[in-house]
Amino acid sequence: MTELSATAADATMDAVAPGAVCQNCGAPLLGPHCYRCGQPVTGLVRHFTSIIGDFLDTVLNIDARVFRTLWPLFARPGYLSCEYFAGRRVRYVSPVRLFVFLSIVTFFVARLTLSISGNPINLNDDTIGSATTVSQVEGLRDKALAKLHQGRTQSRDVPGVDAGLGRAEQAVRDKAQRRIDELRAAQARGEPPPIPKPEITLGSNSKPWDAKSNPLVFAWLPDFANRWINQQIARAESNVARMQQDPSLFKDAILSAVPSTLFVLLPVFALMLKVLYLFKRRLYMEHLIVALHSHAFLCLSLLLVFLAMTLRDAVPQGFVHGLLGVVEGLLFAWMPVYLLLMQKHVYRQGWIMTVLKYCVLGFSYVLLLSFGAVFTVLASLVWA
Secondary structure: OOHHHHHHHHHHHHHOOOOOEOOOOOOEOOOOEOOOOOOEOOOOOOOHHHHHHHHHHHHHOOOOHHHHHHHHHHHOOOHHHHHHHOOOOOOOOOHHHHHHHHHHHHHHHHHHHOOOOOOOOOOOOOHHHHOOOHHHHHHHHHHHHHHHHHHHHHOOOOOOHHHHHHHHHHHHHHHHHHHHHHHHHHHHOOOOOOOOOOOOEEOOOOEEOEOOOEOOOOOOOOHHHHHHHHHHHHHHHHHHHHHHHOOHHHHHHHHHHHHHHHHHHHHHHHHHHHHHOHHHOOOHHHHHHHHHHHHHHHHHHHHHHHHHHHHHHHOOOOHHHHHHHHHHHHHHHHHHHHHHHHHHHHHOOOHHHHHHHHHHHHHHHHHHHHHHHHHHHHHHHHHO
16 A cells, blocks of 8 residues: 555544444445445545545556655666565555556657657658659759660670660659659649659569559458558558658657557567576566566666756756766666666676676567567558
């Protein structure tokens, strides 16, 4: 029971008059809850401040325990996990709620503080697709064709090169014509030049993907599966165009998907700990507690980094600005050191085995995080 809950319970017990009975089942009241039906003595008809306190305690577990939890979480590697295993749990925020709360707050702050300069998903590197007038397209087309023609002339005696460059010339003409058609259609509608969409080419004909005229089709998949795949490609194409216009949408989509990626990888991380420390005969849930505390620490450290970055950007160049930069560097350096010390403190093996397992675990998990990050980026392009 938390301090707020204990205080409320004591106040409720003091308020229960001798001989009072439960309003639901009529049983004698001996405390803040009826022992027969479980109905609490207090309902919603009470002071609003006490209701807010109960909400924070029940949903977010935010009470006095937060201040006893955050400091050891940040400064004492492995302490909270060892306390939990020793049975001293009520004085700290539970590992699940701690991780959920910190991950939500951290990535919410990241969305508010981080910014993207430039266009991180500029998939149209060709200048023809980015031209804004018909004359620009024609000039770029003629320049590209002149270079290809020069290449054909110089490599005329090389077998196969002439045919390949001929196909490249036709591709340039087709690309230029498509861009000209887009610009003229926009001009006829009185609209600005359209943002170029990423061109997805399929097969050997080098034709761009189109949901109707040139869809992606897998012969071994049923029709509904092929339709779904092409719908996702269409969504990704549309979202990329939106994100090219507003890069912050890409940032928000990724930061929204990262917490769910961490949730998926948490049990995998615990399983990796189980395998590495198989002969320790610890339960899987013990490793999961370690995983929750380590991920909660990383979220807390990133939150402090984001806050330091925000403060550094807000102050002018000088001592404070440089000091905040040093703080950021120290926070980044503390993360791997903390995780190593935590692993040593919790599992109590020698330094050689601890460092060896730490390196294996770190390399494997970074690899998983890389795959997870790639999947998150792709998912953000489709479901943004």
